[in-house]
Amino acid sequence: MNIQTLQDHFWWPVLWSVLKILVVVVPLLLAVAYLTLAERKVIGYIQVRLGPNRVGIKGSLQPIADAIKLLFKEIIIPSSANRFLFLAAPVLAFVPAMLVWAAIPFGPGMAISNMNAGLLYVLAIAGLGVYGIIVAGWASNSKYAFLGAMRAAAQLVAYEIAMGFALVGVLMVAQTLDLSKIVEAQAGGGFWSWYWLPLFPFFLIYFISGVAETNRAPFDVAEGESEIVAGFHVEYSGMAFALFFLAEYANMIFVSILTAILFLGGWYPPINLPPFTWVPGTAWLIAKTAFLLFVFLWIRATFPRYRYDQIMRLGWKVFIPVTIAWIVVIGIALETPLRVLLR
Amino acid sequence: MTGADRWSDETLLQPAWRGVVRMLTHYLPVLIFLFIALLVGVVPLLLGAALGPSKPDSEKLSPYECGFEAFEDARMKFDVRYYLVAILFILFDLEIAFLFPWAVVFDQIGLVGFVAMLIFLGILVIGFIYEWKKGALEWE
Numbered sequence: 001m002n003i004q005t006l007q008d009h010f011w012w013p014v015l016w017s018v019l020k021i022l023v024v025v026v027p028l029l030l031a032v033a034y035l036t037l038a039e040r041k042v043i044g045y046i047q048v049r050l051g052p053n054r055v056g057i058k059g060s061l062q063p064i065a066d067a068i069k070l071l072f073k074e075i076i077i078p079s080s081a082n083r084f085l086f087l088a089a090p091v092l093a094f095v096p097a098m099l100v101w102a103a104i105p106f107g108p109g110m111a112i113s114n115m116n117a118g119l120l121y122v123l124a125i126a127g128l129g130v131y132g133i134i135v136a137g138w139a140s141n142s143k144y145a146f147l148g149a150m151r152a153a154a155q156l157v158a159y160e161i162a163m164g165f166a167l168v169g170v171l172m173v174a175q176t177l178d179l180s181k182i183v184e185a186q187a188g189g190g191f192w193s194w195y196w197l198p199l200f201p202f203f204l205i206y207f208i209s210g211v212a213e214t215n216r217a218p219f220d221v222a223e224g225e226s227e228i229v230a231g232f233h234v235e236y237s238g239m240a241f242a243l244f245f246l247a248e249y250a251n252m253i254f255v256s257i258l259t260a261i262l263f264l265g266g267w268y269p270p271i272n273l274p275p276f277t278w279v280p281g282t283a284w285l286i287a288k289t290a291f292l293l294f295v296f297l298w299i300r301a302t303f304p305r306y307r308y309d310q311i312m313r314l315g316w317k318v319f320i321p322v323t324i325a326w327i328v329v330i331g332i333a334l335e336t337p338l339r340v341l342l343r
Numbered sequence: 344m345t346g347a348d349r350w351s352d353e354t355l356l357q358p359a360w361r362g363v364v365r366m367l368t369h370y371l372p373v374l375i376f377l378f379i380a381l382l383v384g385v386v387p388l389l390l391g392a393a394l395g396p397s398k399p400d401s402e403k404l405s406p407y408e409c410g411f412e413a414f415e416d417a418r419m420k421f422d423v424r425y426y427l428v429a430i431l432f433i434l435f436d437l438e439i440a441f442l443f444p445w446a447v448v449f450d451q452i453g454l455v456g457f458v459a460m461l462i463f464l465g466i467l468v469i470g471f472i473y474e475w476k477k478g479a480l481e482w483e
Binding site for chain 2: 013014018021022029071072074075076077078079080081087094095099101112113114115116120121123141143145146153154157161171172175176177234238239240242308309312317320324327328331334335
């Protein structure tokens, strides 16, 4: 292999990949920052107050101020903690939250990696997020952190099963693991040809499990500030805490965009006619994601926290039986002439 | 022809290399992303450690406790049900690992494949009902 081929076959793709990754990561981190502001604003207005409105115009610089504040805070490492694991845990939570984005298509073929096993990759990487939490809880060597981590781990694995079954339903109908092709399989007239309609139970269960997977209210017993103060990250401060925060919000956006891709037709407009078709597809995908993120915040502002036994009952005794039953129903439908309703 | 185009043009390569190249084009970005994500994760920690104050004292570094000193450390016994949930999770997650490839080729394997999976699911559901009745899913 001479220098020219090495350049063409190695350095150009590497450079191209780095460019694509930056184009995804930088807006993603900005979106995370402004999601925190959106959350405080939305919840503020739902509770009939203004939310942050002092820093910048109508509070628009609040996330920047928060980031700078966190940057200049001391990172406290408790004396009884395991130092290495204590500092590794936030990175361990943050890296999978970023890596899952490698497979997300923002338009036809517009992904960091157009891998043919996209959905499998996403499921595998997203499953790694639980290590960050459990390592953080254990390494802190604090009772509250430990309890929070145990609760979070048990809750995450329970809802991951329901999520996995919901994805199996999508796969049965779409017949591909490629996320771009799953979106293309939903092409057609408009919103009635997207998978949310024939796979309605999976759509609901996937999204609700997504809320539970990201430890968001009303499933936030892992943090449970009124009983175990802040759960697994009670001992964290400064940038170490900020990384957990970034990971949680990046995961929220990820669950929303994946729900939009799998169930809400990805980049397709709701009605395949002008003026809807004039809007670029990526804008539709972002609009659907933003709507689902709003639902995340709306849920948080509306529902009181579940008790832990209620969460486990919902996961194991409602979602898992319902998803198994619906997989059988979809299977029977696909083996009979009813399949026209699904494809 | 630019470099990026030539990379994706597989006809320029020996047939034996095409599969390797295809895998690399799909997963090389993931590897690069891993390094970038690690960098984006570690750099703020280093920055925070460099820019923030560092004035530790024994009270500040003690584990959080509400108003009194911690009685003992957190390396303690914990409820066995968490362990039970972990084992159940392994069973069900394996089942999802079985269901994924089955679901992708659902059209090709036809009725026989569907019935085979129904039998497998049936056995699993019997186990699920058993653990339910045994109270493995109870948290009170």
